[in-house]
Amino acid sequence: AQTVTQSQPEMSVQEAETVTLSCTYDTSESDYYLFWYKQPPSRQMILVIRQEAYKQQNATENRFSVNFQKAAKSFSLKISDSQLGDAAMYFCAYRWRGGSRLTFGEGTQLTVNP
Amino acid sequence: NAGVTQTPKFQVLKTGQSMTLQCAQDMNHEYMSWYRQDPGMGLRLIHYSVGAGITDQGEVPNGYNVSRSTTEDFPLRLLSAAPSQTSVYFCASSYGTDGYEAFFGQGTRLTVV
Numbered sequence: 323a324q325t326v327t328q329s330q331p332e333m334s335v336q337e338a339e340t341v342t343l344s345c346t347y348d349t350s351e352s353d354y355y356l357f358w359y360k361q362p363p364s365r366q367m368i369l370v371i372r373q374e375a376y377k378q379q380n381a382t383e384n385r386f387s388v389n390f391q392k393a394a395k396s397f398s399l400k401i402s403d404s405q406l407g408d409a410a411m412y413f414c415a416y417r418w419r420g421g422s423r424l425t426f427g428e429g430t431q432l433t434v435n436p
Numbered sequence: 437n438a439g440v441t442q443t444p445k446f447q448v449l450k451t452g453q454s455m456t457l458q459c460a461q462d463m464n465h466e467y468m469s470w471y472r473q474d475p476g477m478g479l480r481l482i483h484y485s486v487g488a489g490i491t492d493q494g495e496v497p498n499g500y501n502v503s504r505s506t507t508e509d510f511p512l513r514l515l516s517a518a519p520s521q522t523s524v525y526f527c528a529s530s531y532g533t534d535g536y537e538a539f540f541g542q543g544t545r546l547t548v549v
Contacts, residue, residue, distance in 0.1 A: 326478075369538075
């Protein structure tokens, strides 16, 4: 069975600075997708970024980028130039390429200090 | 463009009561799922469906039933509510597998007293 682990229950960052959220996962599959979702206080789940396991290039979306280390089964999220609106719960998630089921990590609560 | 619509947004039940959480999507997605979110545990899969008439159990299915009679709707039934079912419930849908994005409803906060 696949597992996803986020070892940082809480993180904080100063506005305009950079923060990295960690995620590790375990799977026996070689072809899969990894996702970061953001959940603000509104409870809405918002996709931040996705990574295809067979692509070596790290995904980037504006201020959000990932460091994908397939051999180490690590998938961290870097937020640059942090903004107050980035404050949220962040979830790392895994999905096998041929399946529809998402496996989530425990979540990291990010606080952005002005 | 409604996306995924969940009702109700909040609900309080007494132990032993039954209820149905509604989920509807207007994006013609084949794949739909129900998750529950608990503090420190992330989201866990309850049941999922890969198309009308097809459902399967996820990680934590006990105490819940689902059915999928149409592509659009995927209701979740609590048969006899228990305090352990106090949680936030999310319905999600996606067009397919691969890297297709899962779209989530706004969630239902359920409290069982």
